[in-house]
Amino acid sequence: MLAVSFCLALSVQAQEVHLTTDAGAPVGDNQNSQTAGPNGPELLQDSHLIEKLQRFDRERIPERVVHARGTGAYGVFQPTADISALSKAVVFTPGSTTPVFVRFSTVMGYRGSPEQARDPRGFATKFYTQQGNWDIVGINWPIFFIRDAIKFPDFVHANKPSAITGVQDANLAFDFFAHTPEATNMLTHLYTDEGMPDSYRHMDGFGVHAFKLVNAKGDVHYVKFHWKSEQGIHGLRPQEIAASIGKDWNLNTNDLYGAIKAGNYPKWDLYIQVLEPNDLAKFDFNALDDTKIWTGVPEQKIGTMTLNRIPDNYFESTEESAFAPSRMVPGIEASEDRMLQGRLFAYADTQMYRLGANYQNIPVNRPVVAVNSEDQDGAMNTSGRKGDINFEPSSVNEMSEDPSAKLVRTELSGTTQQQAIDKKRNFLQAGEYYRSLSEQDKADLVTALSADLNHVSNDGNKYTMLSYFYKADADYGTRLAKATHADPARVKTLADKLSAD
Numbered sequence: 386m387l388a389v390s391f392c393l394a395l396s397v398q399a400q401e402v403h404l405t406t407d408a409g410a411p412v413g414d415n416q417n418s419q420t421a422g423p424n425g426p427e428l429l430q431d432s433h434l435i436e437k438l439q440r441f442d443r444e445r446i447p448e449r450v451v452h453a454r455g456t457g458a459y460g461v462f463q464p465t466a467d468i469s470a471l472s473k474a475v476v477f478t479p480g481s482t483t484p485v486f487v488r489f490s491t492v493m494g495y496r497g498s499p500e501q502a503r504d505p506r507g508f509a510t511k512f513y514t515q516q517g518n519w520d521i522v523g524i525n526w527p528i529f530f531i532r533d534a535i536k537f538p539d540f541v542h543a544n545k546p547s548a549i550t551g552v553q554d555a556n557l558a559f560d561f562f563a564h565t566p567e568a569t570n571m572l573t574h575l576y577t578d579e580g581m582p583d584s585y586r587h588m589d590g591f592g593v594h595a596f597k598l599v600n601a602k603g604d605v606h607y608v609k610f611h612w613k614s615e616q617g618i619h620g621l622r623p624q625e626i627a628a629s630i631g632k633d634w635n636l637n638t639n640d641l642y643g644a645i646k647a648g649n650y651p652k653w654d655l656y657i658q659v660l661e662p663n664d665l666a667k668f669d670f671n672a673l674d675d676t677k678i679w680t681g682v683p684e685q686k687i688g689t690m691t692l693n694r695i696p697d698n699y700f701e702s703t704e705e706s707a708f709a710p711s712r713m714v715p716g717i718e719a720s721e722d723r724m725l726q727g728r729l730f731a732y733a734d735t736q737m738y739r740l741g742a743n744y745q746n747i748p749v750n751r752p753v754v755a756v757n758s759e760d761q762d763g764a765m766n767t768s769g770r771k772g773d774i775n776f777e778p779s780s781v782n783e784m785s786e787d788p789s790a791k792l793v794r795t796e797l798s799g800t801t802q803q804q805a806i807d808k809k810r811n812f813l814q815a816g817e818y819y820r821s822l823s824e825q826d827k828a829d830l831v832t833a834l835s836a837d838l839n840h841v842s843n844d845g846n847k848y849t850m851l852s853y854f855y856k857a858d859a860d861y862g863t864r865l866a867k868a869t870h871a872d873p874a875r876v877k878t879l880a881d882k883l884s885a886d
């Protein structure tokens with residue numbers, strides 16, 4: 386009898402939640418700090434007050450250097466085809482379900498900036514596979530602005546808010562782009578209505594770069610990944626943007642979370658394009674140039690992703706998530722794309738700075754499989770590793786390597802060099818894309834792009850930009866020239882001097 390009432394007392398007590406310090410001690414008064422008498426200063430011995438202020442003072446961590454404004458959701462990936470002939474990665478095993486975390490983002494704005502930004506949208510997916518984590522860190526288009534990682538910091542500096550005013554400035558952005566003709570294709574995509582998605586559910590995602598898939602026999606295929614939205618694609622027209630910002634500048638987050646809360650789970654189908662290594666040379670552009678689409682290569686569907694859960698802690702999921710193109714699993718490897726190669730370094734590097742050396746142990750980043758590396762210690766380590774065999778090989782340590790996880794061999798030739806790629810074809814696909822647009826999409830593109838070009842006060846930069854668009858397509862360039870009050874004959878003369886390459 387006595388034992389029963391003791392248990393009851395315990396369970397009643399367990400339901401009462403006391404406010405505590407970070408060390409778990411109950412707090413007596415959370416409204417009044419301790420002072421020296423009624424009118425005296427606060428006391429150093431009020432450790433609850435001091436800890437509370439100290440913790441508050443340290444709540445912010447560095448925001449991402451790009452893609453700071455983002456929204457995350459959990460879900461699952463389910464393969465729909467057997468591609469074991471292409472890849473040995475177990476994430477593609479038919480019948481399996483792999484948990485995922487996805488973070489959508491804008492690129493240049495600060496952490497709390499409006500979601501209506503003339504920006505690509507980040508579409509980063511972390512697959513928690515049975516062989517460790519695999520990340521596809523992509524965007525909503527199959528291409529990018531530049532093709533060499535060495536230009537990325539300059540590209541970002543020119544497009545982020547000005548170093549003087551803290552405000553984005555079209556003069557700075559187009560000063561960079563006037564020296565970057567390879568951006569013409571991406572800029573043409575950026576200023577269409579798709580450049581302003583009305584919802585994260587209404588956009589596709591792309592891995593952009595080529596990757597290698599490797600099967601159990603060691604055969605290599607080059608692939609590109611494409612998430613196709615089952616919700617369709619929809620963007621805001623230029624004349625709708627101002628009203629949309631006025632109504633709700635968090636529209637993409639509110640839309641995504643609203644849909645998930647209502648049980649209307651968004652889905653994307655994963656498609657791949659596949660090339661034999663020998664086929665890379667068959668294009669009239671460089672197939673490993675990320676400013677190019679692999680035109681004419683069919684896509685095959687390999688799986689479906691469903692987002693079905695909103696994280697219950699923004700900071701610990703969306704903010705502390707860490708995606709990296711270098712995070713791959715056996716059966717998926719990097720291609721020689723020069724942008725991808727730089728990204729293989731940059732993400733894990735920035736994350737060690739932004740989140741600390743043990744960032745992969747934060748729950749949102751932690752693999753679902755055991756981690757048996759000999760990496761140890763460092764700030765905020767909670768890995769719980771045991772024993773004094775913190776090295777490998779060891780006669781005591783029984784961990785073994787997995788020969789099936791060894792990377793493929795790639796044949797190389799030539800000398801070390803610093804040279805631009807061949808077959809740049811800077812304007813070809815921008816023109817093809819422009820001509821594929823409907824009349825309304827063309828008109829909206831010209832409206833949106835000319836609005837920003839009209840802010841460019843450097844005449845030389847403005848005409849150079851117009852010549853790039855003219856080189857892509859004469860009608861495109863002529864309409865832009867008209868909308869920016871430029872001389873079409875001067876634009877044409879400049880365009881004629883550009884190499885079609």
Ligand code: HEM
Nearest residue numbers: 449452488507508509523524529534537593727728731735
């Ligand atoms: C060499 C070129 C590039 C470099 C050096 C670079 C660097 C970075 C860095 C440092 C971050 C912040 C990561 C973090 O703090 O966790 C980031 C985020 C991101 N980047 Fe890049 N980036 C490059 C190109 C690209 C390209 C081509 C794409 C698209 C295919 C892309 C997509 C993203 C996405 C989606 C994020 C946000 C990931 C998230 O939601 O946490 N980046 N990038």
